[in-house]
Amino acid sequence: MSVIYILLTISIIVAVIFFIAFIVAVKSGQYDDSYTPSVRMLFEDELIKEKPKTSKLTNQD
Amino acid sequence: MEHTSCFHCGDLCDTSTVLHDEKSFCCQGCKTVYEIFSDNDLTCYYDLQSNPGTTPQDIQGKYDFLSQQNIIDKLVEFDDGKSQIVTLYIPQIHCSSCIWILENLNKLNPNISSPQVDFGKKTVRLQYNSEHYSLKEVVILLSSIGYEPYISLEDFSTGKSHVNRSLIYKLGIAGFAFGNVMFLSFPEYFEVNEFWLEQYKPFFRWLMFAFSLPVVFYASSDYFVSAYKGLRAKVLNIDVPIALGIIVLFLRSTIDIMFDFGSGFFDSLTGLLFFLLLGKFFQQKTYSFLSFERDYKSYFPIAITKITKDGKEQPVQVYDIKESDRLLIRNEELIPVDGVLIKGNAKIDYSFVTGESEAVRKVSGDKLFAGGKQTSGSIEMEALKSVEQSYLTQLWGNDVFNKSKEDGFTTLTNMISKRFTIVVLSIAFISTTFWLFYDSSKALNVFTSVLIIACPCAIALAAPFTLGNMLRIFGKHKFYLKNATVIEQMAAIDTIIFDKTGTITSNKQSTAKYEGATLSSSEEKLLKNTLRGSNHPLSRTLYALLEEHDIITLDQFEEHLGQGLEGVHLKDRIKIGSANFVGKNTETALLNTAVHISSNNTYKGKYTFYNSYRKGLSQLFNTLKKQYDLAILSGDNEGELENLKKLLPVRTKMLFNQKPDDKLEYIKYHQSEGAKVMMLGDGLNDAGALAQSNVGIALSENVNVFSPACDAILDAEKFNRLGDFLGLSKSAIKIVNWSFMLSLFYNVIGVYFAVTGQLAPVIAAILMPLSSISVVVFTTIATNWVSRNLK
Numbered sequence: 001m002s003v004i005y006i007l008l009t010i011s012i013i014v015a016v017i018f019f020i021a022f023i024v025a026v027k028s029g030q031y032d033d034s035y036t037p038s039v040r041m042l043f044e045d046e047l048i049k050e051k052p053k054t055s056k057l058t059n060q061d
Numbered sequence: 062m063e064h065t066s067c068f069h070c071g072d073l074c075d076t077s078t079v080l081h082d083e084k085s086f087c088c089q090g091c092k093t094v095y096e097i098f099s100d101n102d103l104t105c106y107y108d109l110q111s112n113p114g115t116t117p118q119d120i121q122g123k124y125d126f127l128s129q130q131n132i133i134d135k136l137v138e139f140d141d142g143k144s145q146i147v148t149l150y151i152p153q154i155h156c157s158s159c160i161w162i163l164e165n166l167n168k169l170n171p172n173i174s175s176p177q178v179d180f181g182k183k184t185v186r187l188q189y190n191s192e193h194y195s196l197k198e199v200v201i202l203l204s205s206i207g208y209e210p211y212i213s214l215e216d217f218s219t220g221k222s223h224v225n226r227s228l229i230y231k232l233g234i235a236g237f238a239f240g241n242v243m244f245l246s247f248p249e250y251f252e253v254n255e256f257w258l259e260q261y262k263p264f265f266r267w268l269m270f271a272f273s274l275p276v277v278f279y280a281s282s283d284y285f286v287s288a289y290k291g292l293r294a295k296v297l298n299i300d301v302p303i304a305l306g307i308i309v310l311f312l313r314s315t316i317d318i319m320f321d322f323g324s325g326f327f328d329s330l331t332g333l334l335f336f337l338l339l340g341k342f343f344q345q346k347t348y349s350f351l352s353f354e355r356d357y358k359s360y361f362p363i364a365i366t367k368i369t370k371d372g373k374e375q376p377v378q379v380y381d382i383k384e385s386d387r388l389l390i391r392n393e394e395l396i397p398v399d400g401v402l403i404k405g406n407a408k409i410d411y412s413f414v415t416g417e418s419e420a421v422r423k424v425s426g427d428k429l430f431a432g433g434k435q436t437s438g439s440i441e442m443e444a445l446k447s448v449e450q451s452y453l454t455q456l457w458g459n460d461v462f463n464k465s466k467e468d469g470f471t472t473l474t475n476m477i478s479k480r481f482t483i484v485v486l487s488i489a490f491i492s493t494t495f496w497l498f499y500d501s502s503k504a505l506n507v508f509t510s511v512l513i514i515a516c517p518c519a520i521a522l523a524a525p526f527t528l529g530n531m532l533r534i535f536g537k538h539k540f541y542l543k544n545a546t547v548i549e550q551m552a553a554i555d556t557i558i559f560d561k562t563g564t565i566t567s568n569k570q571s572t573a574k575y576e577g578a579t580l581s582s583s584e585e586k587l588l589k590n591t592l593r594g595s596n597h598p599l600s601r602t603l604y605a606l607l608e609e610h611d612i613i614t615l616d617q618f619e620e621h622l623g624q625g626l627e628g629v630h631l632k633d634r635i636k637i638g639s640a641n642f643v644g645k646n647t648e649t650a651l652l653n654t655a656v657h658i659s660s661n662n663t664y665k666g667k668y669t670f671y672n673s674y675r676k677g678l679s680q681l682f683n684t685l686k687k688q689y690d691l692a693i694l695s696g697d698n699e700g701e702l703e704n705l706k707k708l709l710p711v712r713t714k715m716l717f718n719q720k721p722d723d724k725l726e727y728i729k730y731h732q733s734e735g736a737k738v739m740m741l742g743d744g745l746n747d748a749g750a751l752a753q754s755n756v757g758i759a760l761s762e763n764v765n766v767f768s769p770a771c772d773a774i775l776d777a778e779k780f781n782r783l784g785d786f787l788g789l790s791k792s793a794i795k796i797v798n799w800s801f802m803l804s805l806f807y808n809v810i811g812v813y814f815a816v817t818g819q820l821a822p823v824i825a826a827i828l829m830p831l832s833s834i835s836v837v838v839f840t841t842i843a844t845n846w847v848s849r850n851l852k
Contacts, residue, residue, distance in 0.1 A: 004261060008268070012241070019237045026229050036180040039157045040164065 069095050070207075071112025090117045094206050098162070101169055106162045113158035115207040123391060124204075126364030126376035127197035127212075136196065136212070138186075144174075147196060148186040149210035151203065154178065163208065170194070170202060214361040214379055228345065231280040232338045238272040238280075239331040245269050249324045250823050266318040269327040276331050277311050280338065299478040299521050302485060303337065306516025313509040326513060329825045333518050336833045344525035344532075344545050360432065360745065361397050361448070365390070368441065382444050391439045395432070398444045399451045402427050405440030409433035432745060473549055473794065474524045477801055478517065485515040492816040503818045510820040514811035519804030519832040524797050527840040531793045534848045539776035540786055547772045550756050551790040553737050557685060558728065558750070560742035561695035561705075564760050567675050567777070573606055573656075577666015584660050586613065587635045591628030594618050599656055600626065600637075603668060625656075635660050640667075671704070677781030679708045684784045686710045690736070694719045694727060696746055725749035741783075745769050785851055792847040799843070800836050807832035 025031070066073055067087035079086040082099070086092040094114055098104055106113060126132055139146040153159065159178070163185045166176045172194035176187035185208075189199055200210055245265045248258050281304075288304035291297065307330065314325030366389040367377040374389060379397045382388070387403070390396055396409070407423035411433045420436050423429060429442055431451035448454060489511040496504040528545035535542055542548065559565050580588065590613050592604040617629035625638015636643045636659045643659040657667045685691060692714040693705065699717045706715075716727070728738050728750050740747065740754035743761065748769040751757030759771040760780060775783070811828050814820045 004257075005264075012268075015237070015241060019233070022233050022237075023230065026226055026233070031226075031229060033179045033181055036160060036178055039160050039180065040178075042157070043161055043164070 066112060067091050068107070069112065069114040070116050071114075072116070088116060090207075093117070097169070097206055103162060103165055103168060106158050109161055110156045110158040113156050115153045117205055117207045117209070123394065124197050124200050125366065125374075126362075126378075127200060128195065129364070129376055129378075132363055132378065133196050139188075140191065143190065143192055144188055145191045145196065146186065146188045147199070148184050149200070149203070149212070150182075150184050151208050151210050152183060153208050154180065154183045154185075159208070162206065166202070169206070173199065173202075212363060214363055228338065228342055231283075232335070232342055234275050235280045235331060235335040235338050238276045239328075239335040242269045242272050242327050242331045245272075246324060246328045246822070246826070250826070262324075263318070263321075266324060269325065270315065270318060273311065273314075273327045273330055276334050277307060280334050281307050283341075284337075296475065297479045297482045298475045299517060302478065302482045302515065302517050303521060306333070306512055309509050309512040310516070313513065324822055326822050326825055328822065329513070329829050332826070332830055333516060336518060336830070337521055340522040340525035340529075344529040360395065362395055365394070365397055379448055382447060384444055384446065386444045388442050388444060389439060390435045390442060392435060392437065395434050396429050396442070397451075398431050398448055399446045400429050400442040400444045402429055403441045403443055406438055407435060407440045408437045410436050472524065472546060473797055474521065477520060481517060481520065485511065488515070488812060488816070496818065500818075506820075507816060507818050510815035510818070511812060514815045514820060514825060514828065515808055516829075517804070517808070518829060519807060519836040520801055522833055522836050523800035523804060523840060526837050527793055527797045527800065527844055530841055530844040531789065531848070534844065534851070535786060535789075538782065538786075538851055539779045540782075541774045543772045547756060548790045548793050550737075550772075551739070551787060552794045554689065554739045554756060554787065556690040556692070556731055556736040556738045558692045558694055558738060558740050558754070560724075560740075560744070560747050560750075561693055561701070562697055563743040564741050564747075565674055565678055565693070567673050567762075573603060573668040573670045575666060575668050577658075577664075580658070580660070580665060583633065584635065584665070586611065587628060587630050587633055587660075588637065588658065590615060590630070591618065591626050591635055591637060594628075595620055595626050599670070602670070603656060633661060636662075671701075674708060675777070675780050679710075681781050681784055682709050682713065685787075686712060689787075690714075692716070694724050694750070696720070696724075721746040721749050725753045728753045741775075742769070782851070789848055789851065793844065796840055796843045796847070800840050803839060804832055804836050807835075 065078065065085045068084040069086055069091035072087045079089060079092045081092050081095065084095070086095065091114060094117060098106055127136075133145075134140070137145045137147045151163070154163070160180060163178050164176050166185075166187065167173045172190040174188045174190075176185055178185050185203075187199070189196075200212070203210055245268055248265070249262075284300045284304045284307065287298065287300040291301055310326050310330040310333070314327050314330065317323045317325040361379060364376045364378050365382070366374050367382070368387040368389055369375055377386070382398055388398075388400070402423050402425050404425060407427070407429065408420040409423060409429060410420040411430075421433075428445075431448070431454060489508055492511060493504050493508040496507045525545065528548045531548055532542050532545050535548075585607070589604065589607045592600045592607070593612075594615070613630055615628050615630050617627075619627045621627065621638070621642065625636060625642040628635050628637075637656060640655075640657050643657045643664060644662065645657060645659070645664045655667045655669045658665045682691060691710070691712070693709075693716070695701075695715070695717050696719055697717060702715065702717070705713075709715075719727070724740075724742075724747065728740060731738055732753075732755070738754045739756040739758065740750045741758045741760055742748075742751055743759060747759075751759065751769055751771045756773065757771040758773045758775050759769055760775050760777050762777045775786075807828060811820075811825075814824055
């Protein structure tokens with residue numbers, strides 16, 4: 001019968017973990033700038049494309 | 062001549078095209094930036110966006126003050142001796158290429174690490190190795206690629222800003238508690254007398270109690286504080302009934318579960334707070350790249366070059382400038398204090414101060430006022446006053462700048478709330494008295510029920526959602542408001558006052574009219590070609606106005622600084638410039654700027670420049686005159702009076718030669734007669750008037766450039782839509798009133814249940830979100846509907 005206590009405890013712990021994750025995210029400033037990351041995300045491909053180029057140059061040097 | 066645009070910055074390459082790498086550039090500066098990028102394999106910059114760049118400015122010697130330790134200490138966020146972290150404001154950030162290049166700064170110099178751009182705030186935060194690199198070098202590197210940081214006196218005196226995130230925490234807590242309490246109270250809604258549910262009822266209830274604790278004691282703290290402040294000031298603001306509702310909800314629910322009367326109202330309590338905070342969050346739209354609180358500090362440099370007694374140049378902090386100090390003002394530098402010109406060719410651009418774009422010429426011995434920008438070469442001056450005592454900065458000593466506008470203003474919601482609270486309290490007492498005689502066991506139940514159900518959640522949401530939504534709609538149309546209450550104040554305006562220069566006239570274009578002997582086509586050709594070589598603003602304007610001619614190569618070209626131009630082609634010689642320069646002595650003092658022309662030493666005539674008024678000006682004034690009193694306050698002379706009379710409706714008042722203080726006093730006078738004044742201005746000289754007016758709007762050609770402290774910033778190209786914005790703010794107030802009616806309707810239903818003693822928690826839990834959501838839906842649809850024509 002006391003299984004409900006265990007279940008409730010687990011469910012609340014899970015909820016609290018997510019809540020803490022939220023607080024930590026806010027505290028780290030994740031929500032301060034909501035635009036730049038959306039643009040930055042698209043740059044990753046460009047950077048990879050460029051790396052071989054740079055290395056080629058240094059080889060020539 | 063075919064117009065090609067610069068590969069780097071996109072400007073037209075009209076005077077001198079620089080070809081490099083099969084690409085054309087408008088100037089050497091742009092070419093250099095391109096070279097820097099291509100040498101470091103950063104040409105990706107040009108793939109992301111075409112013509113993303115900005116031309117680098119000449120900054121030689123400008124940042125010498127950044128080598129001073131006390132200034133560095135104020136600017137850097139973090140310093141452990143080995144590395145420093147600094148956040149720099151760069152107004153030029155405008156596209157994804159900018160983000161990309163700035164976040165790849167470490168490729169340009171290995172001493173820089175982890176640069177991070179905040180696009181909204183237009184800042185870049187970077188770390189650099191302070192043992193091998195300095196702040197000055199960082200700034201110079203940024204400037205050399207066209208991203209010159211803006212460092213002003215404000216950065217020096219305010220220090221680090223602190224981000225307040227408490228609202229988002231509160232919202233998170235309320236949402237978290239709301240969700241969990243809803244789950245826990247769900248079984249009780251159905252009143253199923255199931256054995257296990259009955260068994261665990263107390264446990265579930267106490268769990269709900271636990272979840273509501275942080276909501277009551279943390280998330281709702283703002284409402285208690287505000288209600289307390291309101292009561293102390295003897296004002297029944299909207300937070301009074303809300304705070305009362307929260308207290309009653311919490312106490313009644315606690316008593317209910319303690320003595321097993323029922324399940325309590327924890328679901329309504331947490332839901333109420335969640336919706337209220339959501340409304341607050343929604344209203345709190347800020348434009349982080351704009352600042353509405355600027356004073357002279359954000360225009361002024363941190364330091365300037367001082368010439369010591371033994372003739373050495375030394376950077377000195379602006380606040381440390383004393384009377385009779387000798388100062389060196391370089392090209393494009395701002396004059397920080399009032400003083401006397403000693404040496405050099407001064408052409409002072411007072412556009413920061415007056416909005417007037419034409420530079421003023423000064424000769425040695427003339428007085429210079431703080432706030433002007435030197436535009437040709439460097440000058441030496443002697444300080445007459447310290448920064449705080451200068452003519453312009455003294456304006457900020459006026460009381461207007463020290464009081465907040467919101468204080469003397471009762472919002473619509475608070476006006477309703479006053480009557481509402483009184484009505485609710487009387488209903489509560491009357492019904493309780495009735496039940497005391499009829500069935501005294503139910504009296505307390507009825508009393509608390511009335512206060513719970515009447516908690517004005519929907520009323521409190523009506524204004525934030527309507528005004529917040531309107532704020533966003535205005536923002537999309539380039540009209541940026543400081544906060545939502547500005548809309549309420551705008552709706553109450555009955556007088557509109559305009560500044561002239563820069564506000565109803567455009568800074569960019571001006572028109573010129575030619576008077577004198579007609580120029581032959583060869584003379585015109587020579588004139589146009591001579592102007593081609595000059596970068597003086599008047600030459601550029603005149604060049605753009607003249608018809609196209611073939612390009613000829615001049616045999617001789619000379620620019621006499623501050624006087625004029627001289628061009629020779631074959632046998633023809635042309636002189637363009639001031640009256641004295643071309644050899645004509647004028648006795649009559651002219652009110653308008655003019656450029657004189659002589660050909661082969663015979664005087665030909667002059668081009669007189671007129672302000673060009675913004676598009677749709679007279680149409681706007683004619684629409685506005687029906688509802689508002691209009692006036693124009695100008696710091697200029699009366700040169701444009703006749704022109705304005707033709708353009709504007711007859712009843713428009715026009716005052717000229719107004720000093721900043723006069724403008725402020727004029728508005729104060731009208732306000733004392735009961736007028737609600739809106740002021741539109743653009744320069745620092747309007748700052749006092751903008752602060753004094755009920756709604757101060759700064760007009761800006763480029764919203765990223767600085768504008769004085771104000772309630773709203775309007776993009777100049779939307780100037781002719783001002784009438785629409787005013788109309789919409791009135792509609793917004795109507796929508797708020799309708800939403801009040803809607804929420805009162807829900808309250809009447811709720812009060813019926815409460816007064817008759819039938820308020821079950823489930824009814825409260827249905828009515829409360831229903832009323833809130835329907836108010837939110839109504840206001841959102843209504844605001845979008847009224848603004849559908851705003852394009």
